[in-house]
Amino acid sequence: MSALITTPTGPTPAGPVGRLLRSRLVAALTTPHGVDRYLERFNPMWAAHEVRARVVSVHRETAGRDTAPVATITLEPTSTWRGHRAGQHVLVGVELPGSARRLTRAFSISSAASVPGEQITLTVRANDDGQVSKYLVREAQPGTIVHLSQAQGEFTLDESPATPTSNHLLFITGGSGITPAMSMVRTLLRDGYDGKAGRKVTFLHYARSPEDQIFADELAAIAEADNDVTVHLRHGDQVFNELELRRLVPDFRHTDTWLCGPAGLVDLVRDAYTGPDGELSPRLRMEFFKPAVARAAQPGEAVEGEVSFTRSGTTVAADGASLLEQAEAAGLSPEYGCRMGICFTCTRTKTSGTTRNVLTGEESSLPDEEIRICVTSAAGDCHVDL
Amino acid sequence: MTTTAPEKDERYHGLTAEQIEKLGEELDALRQRIIADLGEADAEYLRKVVKTQRSMEVAGRALFYLPVIGWVPAVACLSISKILDNMEIGHNVMHGQYDFLGDPAFNSRMFDWDTVCPGEQWKYSHNYIHHTFTNIVGKDRDVGYGILRMDPDQKWHPYYLGNPVYAFLLMVLFEWGVAMHDLEVENIVAGKRSLEDNKPLYPGLMKKVKRQALKDYVLFPALTGPLFPLTFAGNATANLIRNIWAFNIIFCGHFPAGVASFSEEETADETRGHWYLRQMLGSANITGSKLMHLMSGNLSHQIEHHLFPDLPARRYPEIAEEVREICERYGLPYNTGRLGKQLFSVFRKIVRYSLPGGTAKVSPVPGPDSVTDDSLAA
Numbered sequence: 057m058s059a060l061i062t063t064p065t066g067p068t069p070a071g072p073v074g075r076l077l078r079s080r081l082v083a084a085l086t087t088p089h090g091v092d093r094y095l096e097r098f099n100p101m102w103a104a105h106e107v108r109a110r111v112v113s114v115h116r117e118t119a120g121r122d123t124a125p126v127a128t129i130t131l132e133p134t135s136t137w138r139g140h141r142a143g144q145h146v147l148v149g150v151e152l153p154g155s156a157r158r159l160t161r162a163f164s165i166s167s168a169a170s171v172p173g174e175q176i177t178l179t180v181r182a183n184d185d186g187q188v189s190k191y192l193v194r195e196a197q198p199g200t201i202v203h204l205s206q207a208q209g210e211f212t213l214d215e216s217p218a219t220p221t222s223n224h225l226l227f228i229t230g231g232s233g234i235t236p237a238m239s240m241v242r243t244l245l246r247d248g249y250d251g252k253a254g255r256k257v258t259f260l261h262y263a264r265s266p267e268d269q270i271f272a273d274e275l276a277a278i279a280e281a282d283n284d285v286t287v288h289l290r291h292g293d294q295v296f297n298e299l300e301l302r303r304l305v306p307d308f309r310h311t312d313t314w315l316c317g318p319a320g321l322v323d324l325v326r327d328a329y330t331g332p333d334g335e336l337s338p339r340l341r342m343e344f345f346k347p348a349v350a351r352a353a354q355p356g357e358a359v360e361g362e363v364s365f366t367r368s369g370t371t372v373a374a375d376g377a378s379l380l381e382q383a384e385a386a387g388l389s390p391e392y393g394c395r396m397g398i399c400f401t402c403t404r405t406k407t408s409g410t411t412r413n414v415l416t417g418e419e420s421s422l423p424d425e426e427i428r429i430c431v432t433s434a435a436g437d438c439h440v441d442l
Numbered sequence: 443m444t445t446t447a448p449e450k451d452e453r454y455h456g457l458t459a460e461q462i463e464k465l466g467e468e469l470d471a472l473r474q475r476i477i478a479d480l481g482e483a484d485a486e487y488l489r490k491v492v493k494t495q496r497s498m499e500v501a502g503r504a505l506f507y508l509p510v511i512g513w514v515p516a517v518a519c520l521s522i523s524k525i526l527d528n529m530e531i532g533h534n535v536m537h538g539q540y541d542f543l544g545d546p547a548f549n550s551r552m553f554d555w556d557t558v559c560p561g562e563q564w565k566y567s568h569n570y571i572h573h574t575f576t577n578i579v580g581k582d583r584d585v586g587y588g589i590l591r592m593d594p595d596q597k598w599h600p601y602y603l604g605n606p607v608y609a610f611l612l613m614v615l616f617e618w619g620v621a622m623h624d625l626e627v628e629n630i631v632a633g634k635r636s637l638e639d640n641k642p643l644y645p646g647l648m649k650k651v652k653r654q655a656l657k658d659y660v661l662f663p664a665l666t667g668p669l670f671p672l673t674f675a676g677n678a679t680a681n682l683i684r685n686i687w688a689f690n691i692i693f694c695g696h697f698p699a700g701v702a703s704f705s706e707e708e709t710a711d712e713t714r715g716h717w718y719l720r721q722m723l724g725s726a727n728i729t730g731s732k733l734m735h736l737m738s739g740n741l742s743h744q745i746e747h748h749l750f751p752d753l754p755a756r757r758y759p760e761i762a763e764e765v766r767e768i769c770e771r772y773g774l775p776y777n778t779g780r781l782g783k784q785l786f787s788v789f790r791k792i793v794r795y796s797l798p799g800g801t802a803k804v805s806p807v808p809g810p811d812s813v814t815d816d817s818l819a820a
Contacts (some may be wrong), residue, residue: 084656085657085661087657088556088561088653089554093496093547097496153482156481156543157542158544158545159544393570393574397752398569398573399570399573399574400538400752401566401569403538403541403550416474
C-alpha cells in the first residue's frame with residue numbers, strides 16, 4: 057500500500073475523495089502516468105500526490121533602495137499540502153516565460169506554522185541573479201500556478217507556548233534571512249505567547265537601510281506590544297559585534313539561538329559562538345544556503361576549480377576533460393552509453409557549480425541541474441551527484 | 443587528374459574525409475541553431491499533444507459504457523490515445539527531447555509509456571544501442587530485431603524461410619516484441635548471452651506487464667460490469683491497432699530499399715562526421731500530411747530524427763528542407779516516399795531475404811568527381 061503513496065510520512069488530506077484518489081485502484085487504473093497527470097487536465101488545483109499552489113496576492117514589502125525590492129507572496133496550496141513548522145522552507149518551481157523552463161529554488165516560509173491546506177506566505181527579495189525570485193516578485197500575478205514541495209528543513213522552532221520551559225529565545229538575522237525567524241515569532245504570538253511565563257524573546261536584525269527593512273511596521277508593533285519580545289534593528293554600517301550581543305544577551309552562548317543571514321553575518325556570529333576551547337555552541341542553529349559559485353573560466357582559458365563527486369566523496373582538479381572521463385580517471389565507474397551526448401544514459405545531477413556543454417560551449421551555473429556527463433566539463437568548481 | 447587518384451580511393455560514399463568533416467560541421471551548426479531557439483512554443487506543443495492524448499484516453503474509457511454504439515468510437519479514441527502516448531509523446535520524451543523543460547512529468551528519466559515494455563529497458567536498447575550503432579550489422583539489434591533477416595549481410599539459415607510469418611507475428615504482437623527485445627533472445631540462442639544476464643531485467647518487466655494487463659484486461663473491463671467482454675475486446679483491439687500502426691511506421695524507418703547498412707570494420711574509427719553520414723544513409727522518411735507526421739511521432743522524419751535524436755520531434759519538419767538541401771549538395775541520397783511505397787519496399791525485402799543470398803540495393807552515389815569543394819560552397 058505504501059508503495060503507491062509517494063511520501064508516506066505525515067497526515068494527508070482526509071475525505072473520501074482524497075482517499076479514493078490515492079487508492080490502489082486509482083493508481084492501477086492510471087498507470088503508468090499516475091492520477092495527477094489526469095486531474096491537472098481539468099483543474100491545476102486538483103492533485104492527489106503533488107503539491108501546487110495558486111498565487112493569491114503579491115504585496116510589495118520594500119521598494120528596494122540599497123538592495124533589490126522585496127515582496128510577500130501569499131499562496132493557496134492544493135489540499136495535498138501537509139502544513140509546515142515555523143522556520144521550514146519549501147521548494148518552489150516556476151515556468152519562466154520565454155524559455156518555458158521550470159526552475160526550482162528553496163524559499164523560507166514567512167507565515168506562521170500552517171496546517172494541511174492552509175495558506176502560506178513567502179517573502180522574497182528579487183535578487184539580480186535570482187531568476188525565480190525576480191519572477192515571483194516582479195511577474196507573478198494572482199492566479200499564477202507554482203509547483204511546491206512539501207515543507208522541509210530542520211531549522212525550526214521547537215518551542216511553543218505549551219512548552220514548559222523558561223528558555224530565552226534569540227533570533228539573529230540579516231536581510232531576507234529574517235523570513236524563517238519571522239515565521240517563528242509570528243507562530244509564538246499567534247499561539248498565545250504573552251511573555252508572562254517569564255520567557256524572553258530577543259530579535260536582532262540587520263538591514264541595509266530603513267527603506268530596505270522588511271516587515272518594518274509589524275516589527276514596530278511587536279516591539280510596542282506587551283509581550284516580552286524585544287526587537288533590535290540595526291541599519292547601514294552597523295555590523296554584528298560580539299560586545300553588543302553580550303550587552304543584549306549576556307549568556308548568549310547558552311541561549312537557544314536561530315541564525316539566518318548572509319555569509320558575512322553568519323561568519324561573525326559563528327566566531328562569537330565559538331568558545332575559548334574552539335567548540336561551537338550547540339545552542340546555535342543555522343540555516344545554510346548554497347555557497348556562491350566560483351567564476352567560470354572563459355573558453356580557451358585554463359580551467360581552475362575542483363570537481364567534487366559528492367556521493368563517492370572524491371574530489372579532483374578540473375582539467376577540462378568531460379566529467380565522465382574525470383570520474384573514470386578518479387577510479388569511479390559511472391553508467392554510460394554512447395559517450396557522445398545522444399542516449400542520456402549518463403545523466404546525473406550537478407548540485408552546484410558551473411559546467412560547460414562541450415557540444416554547444418554553453419555554460420550553466422544552475423543548481424540541481426541534470427547534465428549528460430559525457431558531453432559536460434567543469435568550468436569552475438562544481439559538485440556532481442556521483 | 444592522375445595526381446588525385448590516391449585521394450579518390452579514400453572516398454567514402456563519394457566523399458573525402460575532409461568533406462565528411464565539413465558535413466558534420468554543417469549539421470552541428472544546424473543543431474546548435476535549433477537548440478538556441480527551444481522554448482515556449484515547444485512546451486506548448488507538447489502540452490497540447492498530451493492534453494489531446496489524455497482527453498482521448500478518458501473519452502475512450504468512458505465510451506465503453508455506451509453499449510453497442512459506443513464501442514467503435516471507444517476503440518478509436520483509445521487507439522489514438524495509445525498511438526500518441528507511445529509515439530509523439532513517449533518515444534520522444536524518453537529520448538530526452540523535452541528534458542530542457544525541467545518538468546518531471548516530461549523528463550526522460552522519469553517518463554514511462556502506455557505499453558508493456560518498461561521505458562527504462564527500452565532506453566538502453568533504443569537510445570544507446572540503436573541510435574549509436576545504427577544499421578551496423580552485428581551491432582545494431584534493430585536490424586531484423588533478432589528475429590528477421592532484413593539484410594544480405596545477415597547469414598542465411600533455413601529458419602529465415604519463415605521471415606514473412608515472423609514479421610506478421612511481430613506486427614500483431616508488436617508491444618510484446620518490443621518488451622522482449624531487451625532479453626536478446628537471439629544472442630542467448632547464439633551463446634553470446636546467458637540466461638543469467640537477463641535476471642536483473644525480469645522484475646521490472648514483470649511489474650510493467652502485470653500493471654498493463656491488470657489495467658486493460660481486468661480493471662477497466664470489470665468497471666463496465668456486464669459489458670466486461672466488450673470492453674475487454676475493445677481494449678485488446680486498441681492495443682492491436684497501435685501495434686500494427688507502430689510496426690508499419692517503424693519498419694519504414696530503416697528497411698526500405700536504398701537504405702545502407704554498415705560493417706563493424708568500416709565503422710571502427712568513426713568521427714562525428716562519419717556518424718552523421720551513417721545516420722543519413724541508414725534512415726528513410728515517409729511523406730504525408732501533418733496528421734500523418736503527428737501520428738507517427740514524427741518518425742516519418744526518421745532521417746532528421748537520427749541526425750538529432752534529442753531535438754524535439756516537432757522541429758524535424760522545419761529542418762527537413764535544409765537537411766535535404768545538404769544531402770543534395772553532398773551528393774547523398776535522401777530516401778523518402780509515401781507510406782505505401784515505403785511499405786511495399788519493406789515487404790519485398792522481408793520476402794526476398796527469407797531466401798538465401800540477395801544483394802543490397804544501396805542508392806547510387808554520384809561519381810567521385812561530382813562533389814567538389816566548389817559544389818559544396820554553392
